[in-house]
Amino acid sequence: MTDPAANASIDHVLIEDRLFPPPAEFTADAIIRSEQQYQDMYQRAKDDPEAFWREEANEHLHWFEPFGDVLQWDAPHAKWFVGGKTNASYNCLDAHVAAGRGDRTAIIWEGEPGDTRTLTYRQLLSEVCKAAAALKELGVQQGDVVSIYMPMTPELAITMLACARIGAIHSVIFAGFSAESIADRNNDASAKLMVTSDGLHRRGKVLELKKTVDEALAKSPTVQKCLVLRRTGQDDVPMTEGRDVWWHDIVDGQSDDLPAEPLDSETTLFILYTSGSTGKPKGIRHTTAGYNLWAKRTFQWVFDHHEDDIYWCTADCGWITGHSYIVYGPLAAGATCLMYEGAPNYPAEDRFWELVEKYQVTILYTAPTAIRAFIKWGDQHVDKHDLSSLRLLGSVGEGINPEAWMWYHRKIGNEKCPIVDTWWQTETGGIMMSPLPGITATKPGSCTRPLPGVVPVIVDEAGNDVDAEHGGMLLMGQPWPGMLRGIWGDEDRFVDQYWSAVPGKYLTGDNARKDGDGYYWIMGRIDDVINVSGHRLSTIEVESALVSHDAVCEAAVVGRPDDLKGQAIAAFVTVADVEPNEELRNELRQHVRKQIGALAQPDDIRFTATLPKTRSGKIMRRLLRDVASGREVVGDTSTLEDLSALAKLREED
Ligand code: WTA
Numbered sequence: 317m318t319d320p321a322a323n324a325s326i327d328h329v330l331i332e333d334r335l336f337p338p339p340a341e342f343t344a345d346a347i348i349r350s351e352q353q354y355q356d357m358y359q360r361a362k363d364d365p366e367a368f369w370r371e372e373a374n375e376h377l378h379w380f381e382p383f384g385d386v387l388q389w390d391a392p393h394a395k396w397f398v399g400g401k402t403n404a405s406y407n408c409l410d411a412h413v414a415a416g417r418g419d420r421t422a423i424i425w426e427g428e429p430g431d432t433r434t435l436t437y438r439q440l441l442s443e444v445c446k447a448a449a450a451l452k453e454l455g456v457q458q459g460d461v462v463s464i465y466m467p468m469t470p471e472l473a474i475t476m477l478a479c480a481r482i483g484a485i486h487s488v489i490f491a492g493f494s495a496e497s498i499a500d501r502n503n504d505a506s507a508k509l510m511v512t513s514d515g516l517h518r519r520g521k522v523l524e525l526k527k528t529v530d531e532a533l534a535k536s537p538t539v540q541k542c543l544v545l546r547r548t549g550q551d552d553v554p555m556t557e558g559r560d561v562w563w564h565d566i567v568d569g570q571s572d573d574l575p576a577e578p579l580d581s582e583t584t585l586f587i588l589y590t591s592g593s594t595g596k597p598k599g600i601r602h603t604t605a606g607y608n609l610w611a612k613r614t615f616q617w618v619f620d621h622h623e624d625d626i627y628w629c630t631a632d633c634g635w636i637t638g639h640s641y642i643v644y645g646p647l648a649a650g651a652t653c654l655m656y657e658g659a660p661n662y663p664a665e666d667r668f669w670e671l672v673e674k675y676q677v678t679i680l681y682t683a684p685t686a687i688r689a690f691i692k693w694g695d696q697h698v699d700k701h702d703l704s705s706l707r708l709l710g711s712v713g714e715g716i717n718p719e720a721w722m723w724y725h726r727k728i729g730n731e732k733c734p735i736v737d738t739w740w741q742t743e744t745g746g747i748m749m750s751p752l753p754g755i756t757a758t759k760p761g762s763c764t765r766p767l768p769g770v771v772p773v774i775v776d777e778a779g780n781d782v783d784a785e786h787g788g789m790l791l792m793g794q795p796w797p798g799m800l801r802g803i804w805g806d807e808d809r810f811v812d813q814y815w816s817a818v819p820g821k822y823l824t825g826d827n828a829r830k831d832g833d834g835y836y837w838i839m840g841r842i843d844d845v846i847n848v849s850g851h852r853l854s855t856i857e858v859e860s861a862l863v864s865h866d867a868v869c870e871a872a873v874v875g876r877p878d879d880l881k882g883q884a885i886a887a888f889v890t891v892a893d894v895e896p897n898e899e900l901r902n903e904l905r906q907h908v909r910k911q912i913g914a915l916a917q918p919d920d921i922r923f924t925a926t927l928p929k930t931r932s933g934k935i936m937r938r939l940l941r942d943v944a945s946g947r948e949v950v951g952d953t954s955t956l957e958d959l960s961a962l963a964k965l966r967e968e969d
Contacts, residue, residue: 325776326787329912330857337757338734346620346754361768377402378411380578392815394795396606403576404608405481408647409441421652425470428517428658442572447478449570454541458483463507465489467516468657471545472633473643475511483577486586490634492931495531501589502536509541515548519662522548581605587804590742599804600742607745610798614746615645619679620753628654629681635932636742666697673701681710685933687720692869692892710736715838715856717863721760739763745798762835769796779818787829787839792822844937846875847883861911867894872927872935876944884919886944896923
């Protein structure tokens with residue numbers, strides 16, 4: 317190793333000692349309401365995972381045929397609930413109807429133009445049966461891959477569940493990706509069928525999805541048929557004879573009784589492409605029983621789900637959050653879910669709060685990128701609405717800066733709603749670390765503690781355990797039911813990327829630190845660490861210090877080469893209601909210095925109108941690194957949401 321600091325742990329500079337215990341009224345009625353209850357579950361899952369998960373699986377999934385071994389672990393290959401037969405669509409639908417809960421509302425849906433629809437579990441089941449029968453008629457068989465490129469309509473969830481019902485594998489592609497990205501995913505997965513819609517409503521405009529799909533299909537030789545939902549209703553939708561079929565022509569007339577196929581526990585339920593932040597997208601593979609159980613139980617634990625809750629996850633089904641916490645988790649738990657099609661700022665910046673009030677939402681799960689946008693748009697949009705129905709708030713997708721956390725707590729939660737900052741990944745299938753809202757005193761910016769079954773390990777780059785209060789690479793020491801089973805068609809990459817840092821342990825790709833109370837703090841991606849004069853710093857801590865200044869909305873911090881210090885700190889900052897000038901720049905430098913020390917003081921601060929983000933809202937630090945160091949921007953930008961943000965940053969060079 318040439319770098320003397322390469323084996324060192326990561327320095328921790330941000331001090332956050334605010335503590336928010338759960339409100340007593342919340343705890344009184346919570347599902348997990350005592351520390352002892354958590355400790356017992358956690359210890360049982362750690363010490364005797366087979367007994368713990370045997371009980372969980374028997375109690376919380378329907379089995380057509382019982383499983384034998386709970387786990388066969390031949391690292392890095394896991395088989396859970398071996399030999400059992402179940403079906404995720406059965407667990408999400410039939411199970412409720414069979415238990416007399418068929419008339420409960422499953423989905424309350426609102427389209428962007430304001431049209432609405434409500435589906436009970438019984439109705440959802442019958443729609444799923446019809447769609448499954450149509451898929452079969454179109455030649456889809458067990459094991460075939462179905463690509464889904466659709467707006468956030470009930471039919472998107474219906475199509476996912478229809479695939480699950482017959483053992484087809486869905487691959488949902490976020491309906492903002494280009495034709496090229498769709499074709500890449502179709503080809504990588506050898507998709508046989510595509511499901512899409514004529515168009516998509518976005519901020520009052522219609523995006524013509526079918527035209528994009530046609531372009532993709534011209535380069536997707538494996539796709540034989542395309543099923544098209546009429547959503548936006550424009551006239552000139554191109555339909556290719558013999559290949560394209562309207563949803564209403566083939567689905568509506570099907571029988572609504574199609575029994576769920578008993579599927580082996582390890583049957584692939586779906587693949588979901590994730591780009592990471594570099595390289596070719598990889599199809600993360602999840603399987604039926606373990607994933608469904610993990611999504612269901614983590615949903616129940618973390619969101620403290622009660623029968624009368626109205627739960628709203630604002631994600632899109634194109635991401636893992638939508639898979640696990642709009643579809644498979646909440647539906648398996650019998651929850652009533654709000655599903656919204658459109659943008660948060662259409663027709664106005666108060667759309668989310670209008671929806672919370674209108675549907676009396678009790679649990680809201682959203683992302684830091686959205687929270688920071690709400691802060692920027694101003695409190696007046698929130699103040700117009702009565703948000704008193706809310707009792708629990710969640711965050712996912714990125715670290716939440718403590719100041720954004722505080723705004724969420726005060727402004728949206730009225731200081732009475734616990735916040736669950738949930739850390740997890742596409743690969744983990746469901747939430748891994750999060751407060752349990754009835755018992756965990758929260759600290760802004762910390763995802764707090766692991767859920768039962770999760771055994772985090774923090775090591776330095778040489779693989780040695782790191783002491784409390786120091787940061788290092790975050791790994792998972794034990795397999796868990798929701799873990800990925802592979803990368804579609806790329807076994808080598810699966811082993812290299814996730815299992816080779818410490819053999820037998822899962823490498824998350826994130827850095828983290830555990831504090832003296834046993835709470836975890838995610839410190840960003842491993843590649844994002846900045847090494848200033850031999851001190852290794854996490855980007856999120858410097859960003860949080862910047863965001864704690866009143867003028868700053870968002871900040872992204874990266875390292876750039878520096879002759880003297882090894883790396884210098886470059887910060888990209890968006891501000892609200894102030895003139896971005898030299899004076900502010902100096903003030904921000906001083907502010908960071910005061911908050912976390914001279915070492916972390918940015919060398920460059922650049923003001924920008926927007927930051928380049930992935931389509932799921934994560935800041936693309938990789939691109940910013942290139943911009944900061946004056947390099948040509950390299951690598952895959954297909955997941956970049958706003959290329960103009962990048963172009964602007966480069967203009968400012
Ligand atoms: C980041 C999203 C800090 C992290 C479910 C992770 C977070 C990556 C948090 C996975 C959080 C997600 N705090 N960082 N609460 N949640 N991340 O696959 O870097 O889209 O590795 O899954 O997002 O992103 P993915």
